[in-house]
């Protein structure tokens with residue numbers, strides 16, 4: 001089912017003043033897709049999710065499930081499955097009882113409910129743990145139980161709030177593949193909240209990048225990564241993060257430190273304007289005939305690649321480049337480089353090129 | 354009214370003691386669960402180091418316990434098996450089970466046990482269920498929650514005599530009593546609810562005892578339940594809501610199990626309290642615990658006191674053995690219930 005958020009807004013009124021947690025966001029989540037809601041902690045992701053679930057009442061705006069406007073519906077009328085950040089499994093019930101709980105609410109016959117529970121437990125790979133209590137399970141197993149409990153009532157929309165944040169790094173990788181598989185198998189429209197850009201990029205059909213309650217960009221992960229709409233998105237996606245080089249206009253030229261970046265800039269900026277040049281670490285290419293001379297401060301081996309920490313002529317700030325590990329680079333030497341790509345942002349962070 | 358005041362004292366003292374012990378009890382109950390598991394090793398080390406210090410600091414308390422608790426318990430145990438034990442001369446006489454025979458053949462004893470059982474079986478579960486329901490309602494109120502909480506806790510911090518006076522006014526046997534006025538309004542004649550000067554119908558007496566027991570313990574129970582309820586993660590309720598869980602099911606399948614440690618604690622303390630009920634009966638029906646002829650509302654502890662009093666006020670000095678035997682029988686009952694509770698604890702309580 002398609003989920004559509006129109007001008008969705010949430011203002012929390014507190015003693016210290018109002019907090020606008022979600023600010024007029026517009027998102028369309030296509031049927032059967034997995035959309036990642038991505039942004040730093042406190043940017044309003046959970047609030048958005050809880051509004052879709054019906055646990056928070058929107059201050060303004062509409063939520064459509066297919067043709068139906070549901071923003072006045074209570075949670076139980078929305079037919080969604082929700083997986084909480086810390087799973088919220090009932091500690092006194094076994095895995096089986098936890099998964100059967102939503103079905104028993106619907107007064108489904110015991111036999112049928114037990115079979116359904118079994119089916120979904122097997123789908124998420126916990127079929128052999130049915131008689132354990134949540135406290136006897138690992139984090140990853142608990143997480144699967146939570147997903148099974150959310151899926152067993154066969155919801156049209158599945159909502160996941162940072163479901164992997166309580167797992168260790170390795171389990172996180174494994175479980176996110178698992179979630180992707182389950183989503184594909186069931187075809188349920190899924191909204192996945194995370195602050196981990198790598199996680200969102202790897203799992204989502206589409207990502208929505210948010211900050212301070214505002215949506216910055218929506219698109220396919222690779223498209224958003226390749227063509228960020230502004231400096232926030234460019235900085236938020238990618239590890240190691242993008243290099244932001246402070247620059248300025250000199251007449252028609254774009255300059256940084258002692259270098260001239262562009263002789264004739266075809267951008268909407270005048271003499272003296274502050275700019276930023278965004279260079280992803282992999283945009284740096286070592287080249288004997290390169291345009292810029294850099295001083296290599298440090299070289300780090302990171303598995304397949306090599307990372308170079310360097311400075312430009314006339315600047316003290318360090319930057320990072322990723323180069324193939326076969327390349328011979330020594331610390332404390334001067335080498336020449338080129339940029340294969342670049343972004344240019346204005347002083348507000350809006351992307352110009 | 355006046356006789357009610359006179360006999361109110363024991364209740365009041367009871368309440369004070371309970372209040373003082375309350376926080377210590379609660380703390381021990383919950384802290385022991387956690388610390389037992391975590392720091393056994395540390396405790397062992399500290400024991401060796403601080404062993405002497407601990408013994409010295411515990412000595413006064415231990416001494417008091419020995420003299421006023423352990424010694425009487427052991428003495429009671431022994432005396433119950435010496436039917437002709439003489440209270441004044443401390444002469445034991447012949448060993449035998451005659452005191453037990455006397456107690457078990459006494460119809461008054463069985464009436465006392467029956468009344469006590471009624472309190473244990475009726476008023477304890479009823480008071481716990483009522484307290485639970487009120488707590489859940491209190492917790493679900495969004496506006497003015499604090500105000501309502503204060504209203505329910507007021508009785509708890511109120512002087513016992515004031516509490517008794519209010520109760521006496523409500524259940525006064527006279528026509529101006531609150532309940533009687535209401536009954537008169539709808540054309541029913543007054544009922545002798547309390548007091549010593551009348552014959553009180555059995556059902557009326559039991560009703561008043563039950564209401565008193567429920568009301569008296571309500572604030573404390575709500576306090577414990579409310580603190581427990583506020584410790585439950587709100588996400589369980591949100592998860593239940595998303596899954597369209599009916600309200601009653603939320604209560605029975607989520608709230609009650611997650612409150613089970615508090616429910617267990619309250620059940621044990623209320624059961625023991627009900628087994629020991631005496632002062633409230635005296636407050637309501639006078640020291641004869643009934644109309645003086647048949648001690649209609651006598652309780653197990655009341656029965657023990659009756660024999661004990663008859664000895665100390667110059668009666669047959671040998672009846673002390675009978676009182677001891679009755680005390681021991683009551684002890685065995687409480688013991689069985691407690692063991693049952695501990696067994697249930699293992700099976701049904703979720704920490």
Ligand SMILES: Nc1ncnc2c1ncn2[C@@H]1O[C@H](COP(=O)(O)OP(=O)(O)O)[C@@H](O)[C@H]1O
Pocket residue numbers: 012013014019020021039040041042043044045046047048
């Ligand atoms: N129940 C609430 N009451 C008041 N403020 C809230 C509440 N929930 C969230 N907020 C505020 O709204 C903002 C967004 O929170 P949240 O949606 O939880 O962020 P995220 O999930 O992206 O980390 C934060 O500033 C947070 O403090």
Ligand SMILES: [Mg+2]
Pocket residue numbers: 042045046047162
């Ligand atoms: Mg969150």
